[in-house]
Amino acid sequence: MESNKHALPATPKQIAYARSLALRNRTLLPWEVQQDRRSLSAWIEAQARLKPVSDMDQLPTSRQVAFAEKLARIKRRAVPDECFRDKGLMSKWIDGNK
Numbered sequence: 001m002e003s004n005k006h007a008l009p010a011t012p013k014q015i016a017y018a019r020s021l022a023l024r025n026r027t028l029l030p031w032e033v034q035q036d037r038r039s040l041s042a043w044i045e046a047q048a049r050l051k052p053v054s055d056m057d058q059l060p061t062s063r064q065v066a067f068a069e070k071l072a073r074i075k076r077r078a079v080p081d082e083c084f085r086d087k088g089l090m091s092k093w094i095d096g097n098k
Contacts, residue, residue, distance in 0.1 A: 008037040014044065021047040060090035071097050 010018075018040055022029040025047055033043045060068075060083070068079045068090055075097055083090040 007035075010034055010037050010040040014040050018044050018047070024052050025050050058085075058087055060084065060087045064090045064094065068094050068097075 014037065015034055018029050018034070021044060027047065029043070033039050064087070065084065068083065071094065072079045077097075079093060080089075083093045
């Protein structure tokens with residue numbers, strides 16, 4: 001604790017940039033990190049390296065869709081609509097219908 005006694009506070013620009021990264025990466029900006037310039041800088045570096053989260057990342061791949069549609073034709077059943085909106089659901093449907 002004594003070493004933090006003389007730590008410099010984070011700058012408003014650092015905090016603003018960190019908040020924008022937290023929004024982009026859909027992550028939480030910890031309060032403790034915001035209190036110290038060095039720890040915030042390290043957090044920013046780690047978050048800046050991450051690939052931004054995209055809504056497209058949740059969608060099933062074209063290969064998943066094609067395979068699910070092939071299985072559906074073979075099994076003579078429809079792929080549920082919600083599977084086309086979520087990669088995880090599509091994967092579960094495929095596993096359950098192989």
